[in-house]
Amino acid sequence: MKENLYKYILGIADNSLILAQRLGELCGHGPSLETDIALTNISLDLLGQTRSYYQYAAKLAGEDKTEDDIAFLRIEREYKNVLLVEQPNTHFGHVMARQFLFDVYHLMLMEQLQNSKDETLAAIAKKGIKEVSYHKRFSSDWVKRLGDGTEESKEKMQEAINAMWRFTDELFDVMEADKAMIEEGIAVDVSEMKETYYEKVSEILEKATLEVPERKYFTRGGKKGVHTEHMGYLLADLQYMQRTYPNMTW
Amino acid sequence: MLTETTNIDTHLIPVLKTVSDPEIPVLTVLDLGVIREATEQDGVVTIKLTPTYSGCPAMDVIGDDLKTAFSEIGKEAKIELILSPAWTTDWISEEGLQKMEEYGIARPMSESADKDVLLGEKKLVKCTNCGSTNTHLVSQFGSTACKALFKCDDCQEPFDYFKCLK
Numbered sequence: 001m002k003e004n005l006y007k008y009i010l011g012i013a014d015n016s017l018i019l020a021q022r023l024g025e026l027c028g029h030g031p032s033l034e035t036d037i038a039l040t041n042i043s044l045d046l047l048g049q050t051r052s053y054y055q056y057a058a059k060l061a062g063e064d065k066t067e068d069d070i071a072f073l074r075i076e077r078e079y080k081n082v083l084l085v086e087q088p089n090t091h092f093g094h095v096m097a098r099q100f101l102f103d104v105y106h107l108m109l110m111e112q113l114q115n116s117k118d119e120t121l122a123a124i125a126k127k128g129i130k131e132v133s134y135h136k137r138f139s140s141d142w143v144k145r146l147g148d149g150t151e152e153s154k155e156k157m158q159e160a161i162n163a164m165w166r167f168t169d170e171l172f173d174v175m176e177a178d179k180a181m182i183e184e185g186i187a188v189d190v191s192e193m194k195e196t197y198y199e200k201v202s203e204i205l206e207k208a209t210l211e212v213p214e215r216k217y218f219t220r221g222g223k224k225g226v227h228t229e230h231m232g233y234l235l236a237d238l239q240y241m242q243r244t245y246p247n248m249t250w
Numbered sequence: 251m252l253t254e255t256t257n258i259d260t261h262l263i264p265v266l267k268t269v270s271d272p273e274i275p276v277l278t279v280l281d282l283g284v285i286r287e288a289t290e291q292d293g294v295v296t297i298k299l300t301p302t303y304s305g306c307p308a309m310d311v312i313g314d315d316l317k318t319a320f321s322e323i324g325k326e327a328k329i330e331l332i333l334s335p336a337w338t339t340d341w342i343s344e345e346g347l348q349k350m351e352e353y354g355i356a357r358p359m360s361e362s363a364d365k366d367v368l369l370g371e372k373k374l375v376k377c378t379n380c381g382s383t384n385t386h387l388v389s390q391f392g393s394t395a396c397k398a399l400f401k402c403d404d405c406q407e408p409f410d411y412f413k414c415l416k
Binding site for chain 1: 301303304305306307333334335336337368369388389390391392393394395399413415416
């Protein structure tokens with residue numbers, strides 16, 4: 001099995017799965033009908049991308065592994081998503097801050113991944129770009145609307161951006177498997193995206209009349225499988241059905 | 251404008267025409283442009299299907315419906331999901347666009363016009379009920395991933411707009 005490629009795929013796909021799960025929790029609980037529909041639509045796009053990645057990974061793994069095994073039957077330490085995407089839906093400001101900070105990164109990643117030497121990854125990225133650019137537009141608009149809105153919305157949006165900020169630096173960490181894949185022209189060297197990312201984010205925060213947090217210390221660990229306390233609860237929800245009724249299908 | 255070619259055996263078309271999109275039932279899979287290849291060899295039909303959106307739940311249903319449609323005439327169908335080249339709204343047939351409008355979903359606009367209407371900058375989307383372009387965006391996301399929600403300011407009718415995807 002191509003172990004490095006498998007790991008690389010999961011590193012990307014787990015972000016989409018976990019964020020999709022978080023957004024899915026809001027189904028029927030969005031602050032308004034339109035945002036409820038939007039959040040679940042975004043969740044669905046991410047889940048669709050996740051399926052494409054996992055189907056590919058399952059093929060590489062062989063041994064009759066399926067996309068569902070990968071999604072549902074791993075333990076917490078085996079999920080390699082960044083800490084940012086597992087953060088809870090504290091309030092709508094947090095949901096949008098998390099989404100916005102991820103979308104900017106996600107779109108940059110897709111734009112480069114479409115040139116990957118791996119045909120399947122390139123195809124998933126090309127398809128994903130169209131969806132992710134729409135997500136970014138949506139989340140950026142909300143950051144601006146709330147940031148440049150009322151006194152209260154501004155305060156909440158700023159608080160949310162500040163709370164999420166410490167998880168952003170991890171997005172650009174390069175793991176061992178990634179290094180090997182970068183050398184082969186398959187993976188994107190995310191460490192090179194960092195500067196542009198913060199420029200893009202700052203530009204929108206300024207439009208939103210929000211302050212760009214100045215932080216020197218960042219929290220990381222998700223890419224190594226060391227998650228925040230929220231992850232266990234999220235997985236309990238995500239995996240419940242398959243753990244309770246193994247192999248059940250719809 | 252069909253920039254990417256399809257390879258569909260003509261004798262399979264009547265069967266393909268019986269399968270429609272479960273979420274927009276007036277559109278057949280051919281109208282929608284999701285069938286990129288349909289060929290028959292030794293009694294087995296191979297169909298290459300491309301999703302509209304990555305997470306479109308209709309795709310699994312369409313795959314199953316295609317299998318059923320062919321099994322009814324005693325043929326086995328194999329479905330293969332392909333992602334590249336990525337589906338675009340340009341692949342919806344003109345006939346499909348007309349059926350869609352009669353059904354109450356406004357057709358996708360050009361890429362630049364689409365951007366304008368989804369940012370709420372211009373009023374260009376035609377109401378499917380009265381034809382007025384005095385309409386506004388209610389929600390960037392609609393009942394399915396491929397649509398946005400609009401409302402007509404003349405006849406007050408809410409309606410779906412099929413987003414341009416390129």
